[in-house]
Amino acid sequence: MTSGRVNPNFRLEDQGIAGLGNVYYNLMEPALMEAAVSRGEGRLGQGGTFLVTTGKFTGRSPKDKHVVRTPSVEDTIWWDNNAAMSPEGFDTLYADMLAHMKGKDYYVQDLVGGADPAYAINVRVVSELAWHNLFIRHLLRRPEREALDGFMADFTIINCPSFKADPERHNCRSDTVIALNFDKKLIMIGGTEYAGENKKSVFTLLNYLLPEKGVMPMHCSANHAKDNPVDAAIFFGLSGTGKTTLSADPNRTLIGDDEHGWSDRGTFNFEGGCYAKTINLSPTAEPEIYATCSMFGTVIENMVYDEETFELDFEDASLTQNMRCAYPLDYISNASETALGGHPKNIILLTCDAYGVLPPISRLTPAQAMYHFLSGFTSKTPGTERGVVEPEPTFSTCFGAPFMPRRPEVYGNLLREKIAKHGATCWLVNTGWTGGAYGTGSRMPIKATRALLTAALDGSLNEATFRKDPNFGFEVPVTVPGVDATLLDPRATWADKKAYDAQASKLVNMFSENFAKYLPYIDDDVKAAAIG
Numbered sequence: 001m002t003s004g005r006v007n008p009n010f011r012l013e014d015q016g017i018a019g020l021g022n023v024y025y026n027l028m029e030p031a032l033m034e035a036a037v038s039r040g041e042g043r044l045g046q047g048g049t050f051l052v053t054t055g056k057f058t059g060r061s062p063k064d065k066h067v068v069r070t071p072s073v074e075d076t077i078w079w080d081n082n083a084a085m086s087p088e089g090f091d092t093l094y095a096d097m098l099a100h101m102k103g104k105d106y107y108v109q110d111l112v113g114g115a116d117p118a119y120a121i122n123v124r125v126v127s128e129l130a131w132h133n134l135f136i137r138h139l140l141r142r143p144e145r146e147a148l149d150g151f152m153a154d155f156t157i158i159n160c161p162s163f164k165a166d167p168e169r170h171n172c173r174s175d176t177v178i179a180l181n182f183d184k185k186l187i188m189i190g191g192t193e194y195a196g197e198n199k200k201s202v203f204t205l206l207n208y209l210l211p212e213k214g215v216m217p218m219h220c221s222a223n224h225a226k227d228n229p230v231d232a233a234i235f236f237g238l239s240g241t242g243k244t245t246l247s248a249d250p251n252r253t254l255i256g257d258d259e260h261g262w263s264d265r266g267t268f269n270f271e272g273g274c275y276a277k278t279i280n281l282s283p284t285a286e287p288e289i290y291a292t293c294s295m296f297g298t299v300i301e302n303m304v305y306d307e308e309t310f311e312l313d314f315e316d317a318s319l320t321q322n323m324r325c326a327y328p329l330d331y332i333s334n335a336s337e338t339a340l341g342g343h344p345k346n347i348i349l350l351t352c353d354a355y356g357v358l359p360p361i362s363r364l365t366p367a368q369a370m371y372h373f374l375s376g377f378t379s380k381t382p383g384t385e386r387g388v389v390e391p392e393p394t395f396s397t398c399f400g401a402p403f404m405p406r407r408p409e410v411y412g413n414l415l416r417e418k419i420a421k422h423g424a425t426c427w428l429v430n431t432g433w434t435g436g437a438y439g440t441g442s443r444m445p446i447k448a449t450r451a452l453l454t455a456a457l458d459g460s461l462n463e464a465t466f467r468k469d470p471n472f473g474f475e476v477p478v479t480v481p482g483v484d485a486t487l488l489d490p491r492a493t494w495a496d497k498k499a500y501d502a503q504a505s506k507l508v509n510m511f512s513e514n515f516a517k518y519l520p521y522i523d524d525d526v527k528a529a530a531i532g
């Protein structure tokens with residue numbers, strides 16, 4: 001049986017996917033919630049939210065993500081960063097997964113990635129779990145209902161958590177698999193229920209497709225000044241550094257929290273929803289995000305709640321520190337209707353420095369910005385990837401290495417051109433530790449980070465007095481109204497100054513060692529901005 005609204009000439013059978021049980025096309029939120037609850041996938045929560053747990057996988061599995069090594073992508077994929085899968089392995093995976101799917105019910109959403117129609121792609125998502133279908137409906141962009149009647153997919157994602165891959169047969173690493181086949185325009189996901197794999201695989205896809213169109217794809221959030229989309233800001237950052245938290249700013253308009261493109265026309269969100277971390281979510285520090293946790297249809301993933309009252313426990317991380325909520329963009333009260341903005345006037349590079357060495361904010365020259373973008377120094381946040389249990393310092397190029405199918409300099413050069421052309425001001429913001437390293441110091445107060453960002457984005461920070469940092473060479477403001485001046489100088493926040501100097505020089509060396517591999521690809525000005 002087939003139900004729901006779909007292009008009659010583009011059903012799964014037309015794509016060669018036949019023999020399934022019931023197929024539900026483009027169900028809307030209430031119907032998806034009903035289905036998910038009646039199938040026992042999760043429960044209704046307060047305010048009509050959907051509560052779900054995902055079992056063993058509560059974060060991404062980057063090591064199980066593969067790109068199919070076909071001749072057309074052989075020379076463009078950054079193979080040192082992307083595990084290969086043979087075309088034969090993929091074909092077997094496809095056949096085996098389809099055989100496994102026979103007779104079972106599936107949920108299909110026809111959605112769009114990209115708010116700018118000039119660069120948008122149509123994505124069909126086929127989900128075994130009704131709630132995954134609800135999740136991706138929140139996260140991607142929903143076409144008008146009428147447009148569904150003629151919808152054709154550019155890419156199709158099939159996500160079947162109950163399928164277990166076989167490393168021998170499928171040329172993969174474990175029984176969990178995420179396989180991107182750019183030739184066949186297919187993404188197959190198996191063996192994990194973590195919903196984030198759905199959205200991050202679309203991101204990886206756009207990171208592959210857009211550079212050829214002159215568009216810079218970015219792992220960043222974005223917002224703009226109220227009533228002034230031209231005054232846009234973007235916030236690059238690896239998972240857990242504050243993209244979602246800091247872009248939801250009551251004084252600015254939210255464009256999006258995670259994935260954006262920068263074209264000749266400006267910035268655009270790839271998505272139509274957000275995916276926020278709920279651990280220790282505070283109604284005072286993050287009121288907009290907190291409010292979504294009691295709105296109809298919000299997917300609440302891996303949170304502990306009271307069995308009687310269904311009240312959420314934001315402190316209990318016993319399932320995972322990576323507990324999440326997923327909701328459509330317009331659940332944030334000041335979200336943009338178009339999800340478009342101008343060319344960024346300010347570019348923020350968010351780093352979560354677990355060493356507590358970097359200042360809370362520094363101003364970068366374009367060459368320094370390029371250096372830090374390629375370096376991507378930050379920490380992995382506990383729970384976001386399998387096996388990460390405490391903040392783990394890392395150099396994640398482009399502040400999103402796990403999602404970059406092409407070589408870092410492809411993205412670096414695009415960003416550099418755009419900064420040069422549009423003259424953005426660049427900042428490095430440490431949302432990590434202050435007063436000592438992780439274990440001794442404490443996490444940067446959100447309030448302080450926000451105050452610094454407000455000053456950077458309204459232009460007032462440019463008028464401050466700056467000092468040049470002796471270790472890193474960038475400019476650091478000496479005083480900022482509303483922020484404790486001690487905080488601005490990390491060395492001053494450490495009780496043991498010698499320990500700070502030792503840690504700082506260790507970090508300088510880490511930067512220098514990591515950057516050696518980029519030296520052949522970069523211009524002299526970026527070389528001159530190199531640290532150490």
Ligand SMILES: Nc1ncnc2c1ncn2[C@@H]1O[C@H](COP(=O)(O)OP(=O)(O)O)[C@@H](O)[C@H]1O
Pocket residue numbers: 237238239240241242243244245246257275276277278279280281431432443444445446447449
């Ligand atoms: N100074 C800070 N700036 C931003 N986030 C902070 C800060 N201090 C603590 N946090 C917490 O860190 C997490 C940042 O996560 P999030 O905004 O979801 O990151 P991302 O979207 O980049 O993955 C949130 O749980 C937030 O409450």
Ligand SMILES: C=C(OP(=O)(O)O)C(=O)O
Pocket residue numbers: 059060196197200237238239240243244258275384
């Ligand atoms: C969805 C994710 O992204 P982020 O943490 O950057 O929001 C993720 O890393 O799984």
Ligand SMILES: [Mn+2]
Pocket residue numbers: 240243244245257258275276277
């Ligand atoms: Mn986020």
